[in-house]
Amino acid sequence: MNMAMFKADGKFAVLIAYFKIILTYRAMMLIHAIRLLLLPLVLASAWLSIEKTASNPYSDSDYLLYYLLVPVIMNLTDSRVVFKFSQAVKDGSLNRELLKPFPPLMSYLLESLANNALQLLYLVPFTLVFWLFVRDRVLLGHLKPSLLLFFVVAIIIGTLARLVVSGSIALLSFWIEDVTTLNLILNGGIWALLGGMIVPVATFPENIRHIAELLPYRYMLSFPIEIFSGRLSNSEIYIGFATATFWIILFAIIMHIIWKSGLKTYTAYGG
């Protein structure tokens, strides 16, 4: 897509507008930063002071690298569409969105993009400084360009996966008044447990790990970091990409169906 087309479509202007809106709420960014950084730091400290089970393949270096990257990946794949969309249905601001000559769901994607890109302003320096502190304990000798390419692709796939899963839950707002409980279970709880937030997926016992690898959650957080750590073979990476792509397509179709039938039942109350 060339630049002129992008501009003509209005997407670029909308993206810039969201950047400006977010910069207006700088204090919110600070609170968000604390939320993103604190828990991974706590978990890193916890994992560095455990007595390992015999089958646990991770070393201290693995754990440090893992939780150094968690805030960055967590932020890049984050999507707040559940909160934004259910709010828009409740207070009627969706009505306005529907009237714009612009796909409403696209604006949520752009808002997420602007938000997540801006968080990198402090996340990247923070990660680098923290890495300097622990650099003699983190091994990075295995990194090669092809691995970094896989890493970037995995992040994009993870972002899409989280977006379509969150989006499907968000669109249920057409029928369910409060989707946050559902989101807490399907998107928050299981994601934290099996996506690799609390426990890196690679350190699970065999049977739990297989389940985690089949579910979409691993691809939203753990998978890119596993690639970065160089612990996955090429075939494992391809299988991962295939699994994640399957989930993305499935949920994109689900989202499409929900959106079509939801719009029919939507009566645009509020304003």
Next chain:
Amino acid sequence: MRQASIILHLWKATIIQSMEYRASFVFAIIANFFDFIFGLLQYLVFFTAAKSIAGWDSDQMLVLYGVFMLVFALHFILLYPNLVAMGDMVNSGNLDLLLTKPINAQLVVSFKRISLEELGSIGTAALLLGWQFYRGIIVADLGNFLLFGVGIITSLLLIYCMFLLLICLAVLMERLDNMSQLLWSFFSLARYPVEIYPNRIRYVFMSFFPVAFIATIPASALLGRASSVTVWSGFALAIVGVVGCSWLWRCTIKSYTSAGG
């Protein structure tokens, strides 16, 4: 006495108010229940890859979680709704109205509202602790229970200090939403025993920024692993903290120039 009866009346009013929205009240209880279950599952999953954390085995960690949830639920019932209300009060100018009333403003700001949504969590946390008691992880020892009681009071007082600091911040900044998120983030520091942190950070958590006393120390007391000196010095720290933060609150109100209206 008069103050207490005013607070009781305010509580009654908020309960009646929340009963107006019964469906969302039930939803909130369900959400909190799942929150508790997922918190519990986190520890179980954690221990599939670890035998112990900094000398705490899985049973002792469950005691820590029970204590943590007890404190968290109590904060949620007593302080959380007031923290949410404070943002609105400063924004809408209702704080000015409150300050003109012949009543202790700090008391009303701190305890005006109550939320019963987390009552279930208290019950579940108590069940968890009871189960650990039944299994003999927690030993019946009057001295330990006494220290545990002091530890819980210390913990609640320290959370109240944090609450006071946050509402002072709300008054000073004149616009500060999502303060509860900030408070919850800090709670995540207390989910794991304070022994996991490097020495220097642990020292900070035992003194200037007493995270250790939120859950680790009360849980250690219950398990008979805390020295009474530590517990009582934490209590002293908490008293000094509440007095200091109350003083800060009065200073803040003095310099308050009113916003909104």
